[in-house]
Amino acid sequence: MNAPTQATEIRLAARPHGAPTQENFDIVDIEVPSPGPGQLLVRNVVMSVDPAMRGRMNDVKSYTPPFVVGEAMLGGAVGEVLESTVDGFEPGDHVLHQLGWRTHAIVDAERVAKVDGSAAPLSTYLGVLGMPGLTAYSGLLESAEFKPGDTVFVSGAAGAVGSLVGQLARLKGAKRVIGSAGSAEKVRYLTETLGFDAAFNYKDGPVAEQLAAAAPEGIDVYFDNVGGEHLEAAIASINLHGRIAVCGMISQYNATEPNPAPRNLMQLVAKRITMRGMLVLDHWHLREQFLSEVAPLVASGEIKYSETFVDGIRNAPQAFLGLLNGANTGKMLVRL
Numbered sequence: 001m002n003a004p005t006q007a008t009e010i011r012l013a014a015r016p017h018g019a020p021t022q023e024n025f026d027i028v029d030i031e032v033p034s035p036g037p038g039q040l041l042v043r044n045v046v047m048s049v050d051p052a053m054r055g056r057m058n059d060v061k062s063y064t065p066p067f068v069v070g071e072a073m074l075g076g077a078v079g080e081v082l083e084s085t086v087d088g089f090e091p092g093d094h095v096l097h098q099l100g101w102r103t104h105a106i107v108d109a110e111r112v113a114k115v116d117g118s119a120a121p122l123s124t125y126l127g128v129l130g131m132p133g134l135t136a137y138s139g140l141l142e143s144a145e146f147k148p149g150d151t152v153f154v155s156g157a158a159g160a161v162g163s164l165v166g167q168l169a170r171l172k173g174a175k176r177v178i179g180s181a182g183s184a185e186k187v188r189y190l191t192e193t194l195g196f197d198a199a200f201n202y203k204d205g206p207v208a209e210q211l212a213a214a215a216p217e218g219i220d221v222y223f224d225n226v227g228g229e230h231l232e233a234a235i236a237s238i239n240l241h242g243r244i245a246v247c248g249m250i251s252q253y254n255a256t257e258p259n260p261a262p263r264n265l266m267q268l269v270a271k272r273i274t275m276r277g278m279l280v281l282d283h284w285h286l287r288e289q290f291l292s293e294v295a296p297l298v299a300s301g302e303i304k305y306s307e308t309f310v311d312g313i314r315n316a317p318q319a320f321l322g323l324l325n326g327a328n329t330g331k332m333l334v335r336l
């Protein structure tokens with residue numbers, strides 16, 4: 001079989017104002033590049049789209065550099081090595097790297113990690129056994145300082161991170177696990193498949209009222225993926241010395257004007273609440289511990305996960321826009 005000569009990549013065409021659209025992306029065909037010394041040519045098999053990518057579309061100072069207009073976007077991907085100039089990597093090896101949004105990538109060997117497709121599906125290394133999984137694990141255990149007996153509330157609970165937070169809390173002895181999601185189908189998934197004690201559709205009514213009904217004795221931990229109304233409701237329901245881990249605020253990512261802060265922040269003082277922002281980059285030291293603990297639970301079926309696939313590199317923008325609009329259950333992925 002002849003080696004491929006054409007590659008496709010998705011470039012940032014223009015920075016969005018408000019919600020991104022298809023016009024913010026360019027789909028460009030190029031020649032397949034060749035690896036130099038210390039590099040691999042990788043044909044991507046599956047790539048990730050993540051909520052944090054929305055922030056990188058803006059030209060603002062943050063914890064990671066913004067995407068460059070006119071250049072290919074970046075993100076997690078797993079691919080097959082086609083060519084190698086490095087000892088220890090052979091054609092046919094599968095590797096995890098950060099040059100997604102393209103069919104073929106030239107990657108420095110020092111920036112990849114081998115993954116074993118026979119041990120777990122390749123897609124899981126971008127989801128339940130990858131960055132989202134480690135985010136859930138470290139956010140719950142280190143940032144939120146979870147303790148057995150805690151009542152835990154998770155927003156965005158049907159997503160890649162939130163779904164694992166709830167299951168880990170349950171397996172580690174939570175008194176009660178509550179989740180919010182954006183459809184009746186997702187609510188059923190949380191309670192019937194993932195074992196949440198209660199869940200509600202935030203579109204059905206005020207979050208504060210639904211959370212109070214689901215947690216009449218209050219909550220001890222809030223894992224925040226949404227912000228806004230959810231954060232205000234959690235502060236109202238949280239008990240004395242409660243802990244809040246702020247992982248994301250997807251409700252605000254497309255805002256063109258500053259959102260009003262939760263109106264009850266003074267309760268942080270009254271209740272002596274700990275509220276802590278978290279980035280998975282600060283918890284990389286837990287990766288081996290996370291994998292050794294969670295991978296067997298995934299293999300045994302004690303931890304369940306869901307993946308939503310969109311097929312084809314040219315549909316990657318559609319997958320990303322769908323993610324921002326809640327089109328996924330579990331991890332949103334693009335099969336290339």
